[in-house]
Amino acid sequence: MTSVNHLRETFLSYFERQGHTRKASAPLVPDNDPTLLFVNAGMVPFKNIFTGAETPFAPRAATSQKCVRAGGKHNDLDNVGYTARHHTFFEMLGNFSFGDYFKDDAIAFAWELVTREFGLSKDRLLVTVYAEDEEAADIWKKVAGLPDDRIIRIATSDNFWSMGDTGPCGPCSEIFFDHGDKIPGGPPGSPDEDGDRFIEIWNLVFMQYEQQANGERINLPKPSIDTGMGLERMAAVLQGVHNNYEIDLFQKLIAAEEDVYKAKAAGDQLASFRVIADHLRTSAFLIADGVTPSNEGRGYVLRRIMRRAMRHGHLLGAREPAMFRLVGALASEMGEAYPELVRAQPAIEAALEQEEARFQRTLGRGLALLDEATEGLAEKDELPGETAFRLYDTFGFPLDLTQDILRGRGMSVDTKGFDDAMALQKQAARSAWAGSGDAGSDAIWFRVRDKVGPTEFLGYQGVDAVGTL
Numbered sequence: 001m002t003s004v005n006h007l008r009e010t011f012l013s014y015f016e017r018q019g020h021t022r023k024a025s026a027p028l029v030p031d032n033d034p035t036l037l038f039v040n041a042g043m044v045p046f047k048n049i050f051t052g053a054e055t056p057f058a059p060r061a062a063t064s065q066k067c068v069r070a071g072g073k074h075n076d077l078d079n080v081g082y083t084a085r086h087h088t089f090f091e092m093l094g095n096f097s098f099g100d101y102f103k104d105d106a107i108a109f110a111w112e113l114v115t116r117e118f119g120l121s122k123d124r125l126l127v128t129v130y131a132e133d134e135e136a137a138d139i140w141k142k143v144a145g146l147p148d149d150r151i152i153r154i155a156t157s158d159n160f161w162s163m164g165d166t167g168p169c170g171p172c173s174e175i176f177f178d179h180g181d182k183i184p185g186g187p188p189g190s191p192d193e194d195g196d197r198f199i200e201i202w203n204l205v206f207m208q209y210e211q212q213a214n215g216e217r218i219n220l221p222k223p224s225i226d227t228g229m230g231l232e233r234m235a236a237v238l239q240g241v242h243n244n245y246e247i248d249l250f251q252k253l254i255a256a257e258e259d260v261y262k263a264k265a266a267g268d269q270l271a272s273f274r275v276i277a278d279h280l281r282t283s284a285f286l287i288a289d290g291v292t293p294s295n296e297g298r299g300y301v302l303r304r305i306m307r308r309a310m311r312h313g314h315l316l317g318a319r320e321p322a323m324f325r326l327v328g329a330l331a332s333e334m335g336e337a338y339p340e341l342v343r344a345q346p347a348i349e350a351a352l353e354q355e356e357a358r359f360q361r362t363l364g365r366g367l368a369l370l371d372e373a374t375e376g377l378a379e380k381d382e383l384p385g386e387t388a389f390r391l392y393d394t395f396g397f398p399l400d401l402t403q404d405i406l407r408g409r410g411m412s413v414d415t416k417g418f419d420d421a422m423a424l425q426k427q428a429a430r431s432a433w434a435g436s437g438d439a440g441s442d443a444i445w446f447r448v449r450d451k452v453g454p455t456e457f458l459g460y461q462g463v464d465a466v467g468t469l
């Protein structure tokens, strides 16, 4: 069986043999882009090389890059637990050409690696190209000998890749693996393409343009290549399993959870196990890269992810901090590839334990309040915004946590009502400060508190800031 660790090494050494320089993953917090929440693709650390602002350290490179997609343009938080293929943290394997080779070689390398090194059968593979990119379609025909109906032309942004609203971008070509007709879902471009039968394993981006803040799209100094293969997805293919959470790495983490939570990863509880495993990785890697849970910006994304996992821990019966006990298992699976995980292990454990202890003081009561509030509601109903705000403000439930819980019951939140309640509280707080000259600010503070209730102060900036990042 090809383990995750073996697969990572196979990819990187293949590209080393093709003249690529192996580089370590950059940290998850981008040092070259204040507009980006977290590194969400392998090319992000090389953004300035593609645009010509930085000189390349080598003409070709290969990496396994830590990625988090939990906010901004690429946000997979709400997919976790629902699809077989999405994580909030994952590793993206990539080969890069900085103005060196272009489409021909990129496609030839990819095809050789997938069919020769990994030994995948051509019959299980199909590719997409950007509708206008006849050149790419021709190369696929020539290099792979794929029939026309397995080279699918896509006219949407799915085949025009960009990292965000600005930055390097270009048409792309994606390789899909067919997991077989027992799994629902149609090929890319079909109406039921969102199913999990045809899974995108590798994206080859033909970097040619830079999208600028003023809306203009200019040519890059030199056409370049950026590719991204999902390590966990490829591992699933090579291990003969369909769901990413069934690969060796996740099976080890889930076994550790069974020990810690004294529960079985089966039936209704399976999704909780998977969400915890995913969020454990995201939390641990973010903390290792210096993010701490807080009420705004990146720290609030981390806190939201931790609390979502901790709610699932509660579903599995945890009434004491538990998640921190899983860090050892994660470090032993991934610590060799990412030594920062081992170095930061004590800090990760401390942050998780503290956050869970804190959240557990209000979690049970918050859930009880939510149950009570939804008792009279039917499916498709909305929870009043004020209740969601109370959960946020008093019980430390980030809005998306409440939404996630309600989604399981087919309900949603009146977000406008939530925003109004938030605005009201801000206003109350502001007028309290404005009047705090000599009238005795304590009296005003208590009046405000009576009106809006005691607050754990999870920070109103949090939601705004994260929303705009």
Ligand code: ATP
Pocket: 041, 069, 076, 085, 086, 087, 088, 089, 090, 092, 200, 201, 202, 203, 228, 229, 230, 231, 232, 233
């Ligand atoms: P999808 O359409 O399945 O959401 P994507 O088109 O958003 O994937 P890309 O931006 O092209 O993904 O990223 C390159 C590769 O990284 C993908 O081909 C896939 O193998 C992997 N990948 C993307 N998102 C995730 C994720 N959330 N979890 C695990 N792997 C991912």
Ligand code: MG
Pocket: none
């Ligand atoms: Mg996606």
Ligand code: MG
Pocket: 158, 200
């Ligand atoms: Mg896609």
Ligand code: MG
Pocket: 174, 200, 203
């Ligand atoms: Mg893609």
